Amino acid sequence: xxxxxxxxxxxxxxxxxxxxxxxxxxxxxxxxxxxxxxxxxxxxxxxxxxxxxxxxxxxxxxxxxxxxxxxxxxxxxxxxxxxxxxxxxxxxxxxxxxxxxxxxxxxxxxxxxxxxxxxxxxxxxxxxxxxxxxxxxxxxxxxxxxxxxxxxxxxxxxxxxxxxxxxxxxxxxxxxxxxxxxxxxxxxxxxxxxxxxxxxxxxxxxxxxxxxxxxxxxxxxxxxxxxxxxxxxxxxxxxxxxxxxxxxxxxxxxxxxxxxxxxxxxxxxxxxxxxxxxxxxxxxxxxxxxxxxxxxxxxxxxxxxxxxxxxxxxxxxxxxxxxxxxxxxxxxxxxxxxxxxxxxxxxxxxxxxxxxxxxxxxxxxxxxxxxxxxxxxxxxxxxxxxxxxxxxxxxxxxxxxxxxxxxxxxxxxxxxxxxxxxxxxxxxxxxxxxxxxxxxxxxxxxxxxxxxxxxxxxxxxxxxxxxxxxxxxxxxxxxxxxxxxxxxxxxxxxxxxxxxxxxxxxxxxxxxxxxxxxxxxxxxxxxxxxxxxxxxxxxxxxxxxxxxxxxxxxxxxxxxxxxxxxxxxxxxxxxxxxxxxxxxxxxxxxxxxxxxxxxxxxxxxxxxxxxxxxxxxxxxxxxxxxxxxxxxxxxxxxxxxxxxxxxxxxxxxxxxxxxxxxxxxxxxxxxxxxxxxxxxxxxxxxxxxxxxxxxxxxxxxxxxxxxxxxxxxxxxxxxxxxxxxxxxxxxxxxxxxxxxxxxxxxxxxxxxxxxxxxxxxxxxxxxxxxxxxxxxxxxxxxxxxxxxxxxxxxxxxxxxxxxxxxxxxxxxxxxxxxxxxxxxxxxxxxxxxxxxxxxxxx
Numbered sequence: 001x002x003x004x005x006x007x008x009x010x011x012x013x014x015x016x017x018x019x020x021x022x023x024x025x026x027x028x029x030x031x032x033x034x035x036x037x038x039x040x041x042x043x044x045x046x047x048x049x050x051x052x053x054x055x056x057x058x059x060x061x062x063x064x065x066x067x068x069x070x071x072x073x074x075x076x077x078x079x080x081x082x083x084x085x086x087x088x089x090x091x092x093x094x095x096x097x098x099x100x101x102x103x104x105x106x107x108x109x110x111x112x113x114x115x116x117x118x119x120x121x122x123x124x125x126x127x128x129x130x131x132x133x134x135x136x137x138x139x140x141x142x143x144x145x146x147x148x149x150x151x152x153x154x155x156x157x158x159x160x161x162x163x164x165x166x167x168x169x170x171x172x173x174x175x176x177x178x179x180x181x182x183x184x185x186x187x188x189x190x191x192x193x194x195x196x197x198x199x200x201x202x203x204x205x206x207x208x209x210x211x212x213x214x215x216x217x218x219x220x221x222x223x224x225x226x227x228x229x230x231x232x233x234x235x236x237x238x239x240x241x242x243x244x245x246x247x248x249x250x251x252x253x254x255x256x257x258x259x260x261x262x263x264x265x266x267x268x269x270x271x272x273x274x275x276x277x278x279x280x281x282x283x284x285x286x287x288x289x290x291x292x293x294x295x296x297x298x299x300x301x302x303x304x305x306x307x308x309x310x311x312x313x314x315x316x317x318x319x320x321x322x323x324x325x326x327x328x329x330x331x332x333x334x335x336x337x338x339x340x341x342x343x344x345x346x347x348x349x350x351x352x353x354x355x356x357x358x359x360x361x362x363x364x365x366x367x368x369x370x371x372x373x374x375x376x377x378x379x380x381x382x383x384x385x386x387x388x389x390x391x392x393x394x395x396x397x398x399x400x401x402x403x404x405x406x407x408x409x410x411x412x413x414x415x416x417x418x419x420x421x422x423x424x425x426x427x428x429x430x431x432x433x434x435x436x437x438x439x440x441x442x443x444x445x446x447x448x449x450x451x452x453x454x455x456x457x458x459x460x461x462x463x464x465x466x467x468x469x470x471x472x473x474x475x476x477x478x479x480x481x482x483x484x485x486x487x488x489x490x491x492x493x494x495x496x497x498x499x500x501x502x503x504x505x506x507x508x509x510x511x512x513x514x515x516x517x518x519x520x521x522x523x524x525x526x527x528x529x530x531x532x533x534x535x536x537x538x539x540x541x542x543x544x545x546x547x548x549x550x551x552x553x554x555x556x557x558x559x560x561x562x563x564x565x566x567x568x569x570x571x572x573x574x575x576x577x578x579x580x581x582x583x584x585x586x587x588x589x590x591x592x593x594x595x596x597x598x599x600x601x602x603x604x605x606x607x608x609x610x611x612x613x614x615x616x617x618x619x620x621x622x623x624x625x626x627x628x629x630x631x632x633x634x635x636x637x638x639x640x641x642x643x644x645x646x647x648x649x650x651x652x653x654x655x656x657x658x659x660x661x662x663x664x665x666x667x668x669x670x671x672x673x674x675x676x677x678x679x680x681x682x683x684x685x686x687x688x689x690x691x692x693x694x695x696x697x698x699x700x701x702x703x704x705x706x707x708x709x710x711x712x713x714x715x716x717x718x719x720x721x722x723x724x725x726x727x728x729x730x731x732x733x734x735x736x737x738x739x740x741x742x743x744x745x746x747x748x749x750x751x752x753x754x755x756x757x758x759x760x761x762x763x764x765x766x767x768x769x770x771x772x773x774x775x776x777x778x779x780x781x782x783x784x785x786x787x788x789x790x791x792x793x794x795x796x797x798x799x800x801x802x803x804x805x806x807x808x809x810x811x812x813x814x815x816x817x818x819x820x821x822x823x824x825x826x827x828x829x830x831x832x833x834x835x836x837x838x839x840x841x842x
Contacts, residue, residue: 029067030066047082048083052074053071054071085737087734099135102162104160112440115136196296201296245258268292305822326398328361331363333353355394361396376398388405439492446793475813476802488792488824493786504774520758525722539639587603630684666765709735727744743771781832800817
């Protein structure tokens with residue numbers, strides 16, 4: 001492409017040429033917002049081309065789309081962040097997303113193998129596998145054929161895909177059915193394995209302690225009976241280990257199943273051979289020793305550990321199940337003057353839905369008649385019911401308390417707020433924290449390292465060990481294989497993330513992904529946008545100060561008439577106040593919004609200005625004593641709006657946006673947590689400082705233009721601060737994207753919520769300290785889990801290999817190794833479950 005073409009952005013390839021190019025270099029398409037000229041095109045192309053793995057980028061100004069040609073692996077988040085860093089918006093156009101429920105993973109090594117298989121499928125942009133939820137989240141380009149390829153890749157890796165990209169209700173039912181079958185099979189194996197193992201233990205007593213053989217029935221101690229019984233435990237109750245080991249070895253890798261299978265098979269095989277050919281083997285120098293008890297006890301203990309782990313992992317998903325349980329099953333709708341009760345899936349947009357006291361609201365909508373109070377605590381974390389009347393929105397899944405009302409359905413199915421929240425929480429729980437990616441790399445080398453240690457210990461002790469050397473060497477070999485626990489490593493992070501994300505959702509806090517959760521605990525500075533975040537976002541006119549010779553209502557009518565076309569909250573307050581007073585407003589002949597300054601309009605043939613002091617100065621309006629009056633208003637926390645007509649002051653309107661009841665409490669909580677709290681506002685310096693004093697802010701940035709908010713965040717980051725930005729409007733989106741963590745107020749715009757890493761559903765600012773506290777608690781739990789998982793393996797593997805024997809005569813019994821391994825996995829999950837007791841800061 002020539003330089004001229006790149007500048008114009010008008011000659012990007014057609015769809016067919018893009019497809020042709022992607023045969024050699026796959027491409028993805030992004031929707032770009034905020035571009036206005038060819039210069040913008042160049043900036044976006046430069047930003048995209050600078051991302052590692054991007055070969056070239058072509059941006060079309062007319063279609064507002066960017067085609068990105070790839071030569072390596074690139075994540076969507078990297079591309080979007082690059083565009084947002086230039087002050088533009090970006091969102092994917094041609095990507096698809098699939099959730100795959102995968103059966104058969106047993107440790108962190110399995111996770112890495114499945115991820116590699118998925119990422120090798122052409123068109124896959126991102127693949128993350130969560131061991132705790134047994135779920136893969138895949139972002140890819142292409143159609144249904146790619147989804148089929150994903151399933152095939154997983155199955156060829158030795159695992160089973162339970163479901164992939166089906167309708168949520170159907171898929172959840174299918175997944176639940178499969179999990180129930182798995183649990184029944186596991187319980188059956190544990191119960192039968194434990195019963196048979198008990199008999200084997202009793203039958204092994206005469207072989208281990210001949211002095212106690214009198215009270216053991218002779219047939220139970222018969223070696224052939226022991227062989228048959230242990231074979232059942234080894235190859236029927238414990239068959240899952242062989243299945244997993246085969247799947248791993250078939251792909252030239254090793255996992256926990258390989259360790260368990262090798263360890264228990266070694267014990268069983270030696271015992272079986274000694275039972276069948278005792279004379280021959282002892283003549284060759286092999287000691288007569290039976291390990292049936294070792295093989296069966298280890299297998300049963302690990303199965304018990306799996307069962308406890310599965311039950312504990314199930315509890316980590318309680319938040320999602322609770323959210324799904326909030327979905328109504330049926331709805332009462334009025335059609336053709338008749339009230340019908342129908343399944344909630346059959347409700348259509350526009351239907352009039354009837355809700356009685358105590359019933360769940362089935363879908364999202366707007367009340368058209370009746371009034372009531374609605375309990376929204378399950379979604380927002382707010383304990384107090386919310387009053388609802390005509391014009392108010394209601395959310396599907398919330399509970400109607402006392403009154404009856406009718407509402408018109410506006411969002412159904414997957415578009416409802418509850419369905420979107422469930423989807424967001426599922427995606428977040430399936431994402432990976434940065435620390436988990438490091439753990440996965442370590443886990444990939446863990447099993448081969450354990451196999452090496454086991455083999456070296458066997459060879460060493462078979463040469464230098466105490467008599468009988470072979471027995472001692474085999475004991476250390478089995479103990480090393482069994483004690484090693486990659487499961488604990490694999491579960492340490494995802495279980496904590498799942499519980500933490502779920503707890504956030506219960507408290508009305510949606511965290512986009514695990515990376516955001518991990519970043520949040522490291523925050524040092526919180527920047528709060530004033531309007532709509534600290535304040536209610538509904539300014540009110542407090543004072544009307546007309547110029548001498550002008551009536552107050554005339555001043556109000558003048559300002560309200562030109563502000564009719566404005567979307568600024570201050571302008572809306574003036575218009576609302578004029579209408580409440582019954583004033584008839586005129587229409588502006590021309591209207592021009594000046595960003596960060598106000599309105600310039602022509603009305604009834606006269607030029608009218610309404611805005612701040614900068615607008616007046618720019619148009620050389622003589623202010624006289626009005627500047628002093630504005631200063632006095634500002635010191636009282638009011639925002640002065642200057643109004644001028646034909647270049648002369650017509651008066652001033654004082655507007656104030658009341659603070660939210662919880663703003664001061666939230667700011668105090670953040671400061672008590674050691675955070676620096678900063679307010680960002682477009683208000684003049686005096687007004688901003690007055691509000692800052694009321695809230696006890698650390699710093700106040702005043703007279704900030706909307707387009708400069710991101711620059712202020714960047715300056716704080718240059719000071720070495722880790723910054724969170726909290727906002728609710730479209731003009732906050734670049735700053736939210738620029739911050740280390742963006743926090744959107746749920747009552748704000750969808751653009752802000754899409755850009756942010758954290759969303760507060762209720763709009764209560766106290767959710768910010770709660771989110772930070774939750775992040776700190778979750779991260780602390782992750783580090784505790786990883787510490788114990790690593791220490792367990794670092795300390796006990798050498799002990800199992802016999803390093804303490806020369807000094808203290810200590811050797812680890814393989815059965816104790818099996819018990820320790822089972823306990824280690826369960827303890828990690830149990831520690832994560834402690835997060836369920838997390839409570840928001842008071």
